[in-house]
Amino acid sequence: MRRILDIQKRLLPDLTDVLKKRYTILHHIAATGVVGRRALATHLELTERVLRAEVDFLKEQGLLETESSGMKLSEAGRKLLEDIEPIVKELLGLTDLEETLRARFSLRQVVIVPGDCDQSELTKKELGRAGAAALRKYASKGDVVAVAGGSTLAEVAHHLTPSAQMKGSLFVPARGGLGESVELQANSIASTMAKKTGGEYRLLHVPDHLGEEAYVSLMQDPNILEIVEVIRSARIVVHGIGDAMVMARRRKVDQRTIAELTAEGALAEAFGYYFDRSGKVVHKMPTVGLRLEDIQATETVIAVAGGKSKGEAIAAVMKFGHEDVLVIDEAAAVELLHHL
Structure with a gap:
């Protein structure tokens, strides 16, 4: 061809x-x-x-x-x-670009959709459609699927449909999320995915970021512990990637912590961890849900992100090296090439 x-x-x-x-x-x-x-x-x-x-x-x-x-x-x-x-x-040359990025980061698959999410809401919808297709491809009956929050993951949820291979799957939030817009919280996205696919869901009603004392207290609650164990057993994790400073402000992180993130060179945020340009984790906050060791042990990790403005942040998370599938738009992919 x-x-x-x-x-x-x-x-x-x-x-x-x-x-x-x-x-x-x-x-x-x-x-x-x-x-x-x-x-x-x-x-x-x-x-x-x-x-x-x-x-x-x-x-x-x-x-x-x-x-x-x-x-x-x-x-x-x-x-x-x-x-x-x-x-x-x-x-459009996207097939070659997909293979270049797949080989460079040793991924199972890279999917690139045309356009730039920063410039077009329709591109973001297409990114959601491609993310939903990737999830269907790698899911199987009875899976536990942990999902993060954010507008891109909300689009993924919107594009899911009833699926034989996903029937009976359990969708859970990757972590707490009270404080964000309700429709963008991981809880809401997990429940939408379950309803769209005919699966089930469990919710985690705790804040995303906690003080050390609050974290220790919550982790002694048997009900919280039980759902956290389910979350940490997930076979598939689906998450977005954000700019570190944008995500910190969105989650109302205090100014002292933002100053620390800046000093540490934090560039990207994903599943509650902050990464520098080389892909090193430079900051984490006590959060109830998935830990880094859980991500590293997960069978399939799917990252969905787009927009030229996120290219460098995506590169940082890819250098961390624990994703299996990357779904991005053309603008992010081209920018990502510049930061290999």
């Missing part, structure tokens, strides 16, 4: 451009669900005249359907979108 695509790029570059444009239109409609033509033209930065011609063609091919509220993909459109995704990735 690669040789055919190379020939097409050289002899028929205009066809490659048409393919990319029509794929982008279908992809954005799929991510949105239902969308009006004017809104789609604005988002894709196309004139309404150009978009109208493309939409008419896609309708004639049976790939789009029209409702009173806008356009949506037909079943044939969804199937075609799945079939051409590998071809578009090859044309």
